Amino acid sequence: MSEHAWIDRLREVLGPAKVLTNIEDRIAYSYDGTFAQQLPDVAVLPESTEEVAAVVRIAAEYRVPVVPRGMASGLAAASVPFSGGIALSLTRMNRILELDEVNRTVWVEAGIITADLQAYVEARGLFYPPDPSSNKHSTIGGNIACNAGGPRCLKYGVTGDYVMGLTVVLPDGRVLRTGGKAIKNVVGYDLTSLFVGSEGTLGVITEALLKLIAKPQHVRTALAEFPSLDDASRTVNAILAAGVVPATLELMDETAIACIEEAMHLGLPLDVEAMLIIETDGSDDEAVRREMEVVERVCRENGARKVTVAQDEKERAQLWRARRSVSPSLARKAPNKLGEDITVPRSAIPEAIRRIKEISARHGLPIVVFGHAGDGNLHPNILFDKRDPAQWEKVEVMAGEIFGVALDLGGTLSGEHGVGVLKRPYMERALGPVSIDVQRRIKEALDPLNILNPGKVLP
Amino acid sequence: MALVPHPHISEDDYLHCIRCGQCLAVCPTYRLTLNETDSPRARVALLRAVREGLLERPTDRTAAQFFRCLLCGACTFTCPSGVTVDRVLELTRGEMAELGLLPQPLVALNQRIRESHNISAEPPESRLLWAQNLPAPPTGLGKAQAEVVYFVGCVGALFPRSYGIPQSFVQILEGAGVDYALLGAEEWCCGYPLAINGDLEGAREMMRHNLEAVRATGARTLVTTCPSCFHFWKHAYPAALEEDLGLEVRHATEFLADLLEAGRVPLRDDLPEQVVTYHDPCDLGRKSGVFDAPRRILRAIPGVTLVEMAENQGGSHCCGGGGNLESMDPALSQGIAARRIRQAAETGAQVVVSACQQCERTLFNAARAERLRLRVKDIAEIVLEAMRR
């Protein structure tokens, strides 16, 4: 018998092995990819939609908060159980239910690791493009709940563009199925989209039907070195203006380069202000090669000192490993970092970067800038030491100013990481009262008891 | 209390963990249970909770989480923030032992080693049993002086199913005309199991004894077939004993690769074609940086086509036999082994070769349990088969 009757009920329904109450387990389910932390009362590891529904029904009956959780790579503290209750882990729901090669869809459980799904479909000549850097350590459910994006989204779109249908456990325990394999579908509201980006506040996604495309057969990847950051950011627009839509167009500033180099020893140049990683792909080798030639020319015309095209898959993989390590390798420079995720219209990138560097200079704390420059999504990371209260105070002010830059330039707070709790205070300013009111009503309609991931997203 | 001082880690190394979760992708225990508690990130968070008071009094259950780990180092290899997770966990195991929280099977293991100087409480003479069924007694037995000492290690010397490894290795040494000595009953446990299970003083006693015994032979080179003995001799001995060993410590694969390339191991020319995949032992590859030597050996054997598993070299997946996990949770260890052997099967190879008696044993059992038609061999065995005698 435990101190809570509802925990006993969970054990009855799931069996004791899937209900974790030890302090060691609760610590393991208390955090995500941020520095926020709060212990849940219990963590559960359901293995089917029915089990998830049973957990949510018990939670509703006893008014206990439920926080859906993928691999907790989130960067907005959205899966941290600030009100305690149940941490509901989807990681054991990781099966591939059906691959339909004719309709090019795959039907999966929500806890599958994104990279595992990608490897599975790619082995069969198909392709699931959304590629958050965290694809090896995040789940499809988490990607959908955050509408995750990545470098390839410039050409191929974000997670939400590939979701055709969902199975969702609603906050009252009922099971909702949305969408289907039909490409055109206008019967009723688009409930699939409602759950995309809902950060676990409207329902628990247990299964997803995803759209696949044919795998691009040819890829070329280049690294362009720019002595001037300003030139690098101007080049982003110049490439797109030249009529090329690269699969990816990534920018890193000098501090980002230095951090990766320190972590991975790849021989990256340490005397440039910025680098771009540019990839072109497609089914026609000749076209891909021509596009890359245009890219190289535009880079040089806009001040690139050197453009290197990866010669083989190994070199290419190494470039991407480098890019994926930027964010975590910043820990080598300072004990803490606050990573933001603003977006601005593409044309405003040079101005946004100038203003961010100015904020950094004025407050005297380094800000590293990198991101998916092609779609205007930048990750300014403020580096600091949380043990110094003066620094922490500055960081909060600086974060507010960075959001200000994004909004002033016609952009928004988050391109991919979501709101969670960290960006909640800025929601009203970003969206305005009408939008907030509508969203609140949606939340109330679906979750009148406010048990599903309470305190997240909405102010 | 750091037994093996590392240049780039400090006791508060774990503070650099930013909880990015990248290590989850490579941790064999997490990938099998899909329970965050079994992840490197959670182990680091648990240590932090102990240090910072969120978890006020560690219990057996707390300690168990630090021992339910293979110490395979895949997390450390991947971590972009430079947290040396396996090293931190090794130190934490020591702390848990000091708090009296060493799990029971390991208390018993430590005690056995201290009393009998080997892991299975055998009398010292048993260390020679493996040498009895050879065509001729090894010339290295009872030799007082030699250029090279072959340090057999407890498992090779004492577990009948692993006898084949030292048996093969000494026959190759004989064939190549190497002047080597065996320590026989004077060989003690290298000390590694004690060190990772919190008995640092016990480990030092083993080290001092072994070093003296080796020095008495006048040898300049020490060779081991066991990657853990190798790793420990090479890195921990000089640091813990605070002296230059005056010895070159080499793994059998490095030694054999050189012998082969110097033409000292004559090879048969009637060898069958075989597709072989190589499993990197954690202590040899990721933790000691020896990746090429075993591959050089395999490529030198006529008829062998070497294919790589998806996870190889630095990114290799542990066989399941590391870190004494087997004595903590046999089912978990077997599950990890099954995963690895399936990766080997996916390459289409007929033979999996490793360079470690522990990997050989866990993978052999896994192949049987999974009903796979895969032969599992140690590298010394495959070289002996290829040698012209």
Ligand SMILES: Cc1cc2nc3c(=O)[nH]c(=O)nc-3n(C[C@H](O)[C@H](O)[C@H](O)COP(=O)(O)OP(=O)(O)OC[C@H]3O[C@@H](n4cnc5c(N)ncnc54)[C@H](O)[C@@H]3O)c2cc1C
């Ligand atoms: C190193 C690193 C790099 C990253 N790179 C990128 C990037 O390039 N692009 C990007 O977009 N993001 C990136 N992220 C952020 C993060 O990985 C993504 O937000 C990811 O989608 C989270 O998935 P998860 O499975 O880890 O979800 P979690 O972190 O566990 O959860 C995130 C949110 O989703 C909800 N949720 C999770 N699963 C479900 C479900 N089944 N049903 C309902 N709600 C659910 C949770 O309640 C929470 O609100 C990165 C993070 C790190 C640490």
Ligand code: SF4
């Ligand atoms: S990879 Fe390193 S920083 Fe990331 S969670 Fe694991 S230990 Fe922490």
Ligand code: SF4
């Ligand atoms: S050493 Fe291996 S088993 Fe242990 S936490 Fe790291 S990756 Fe996991």
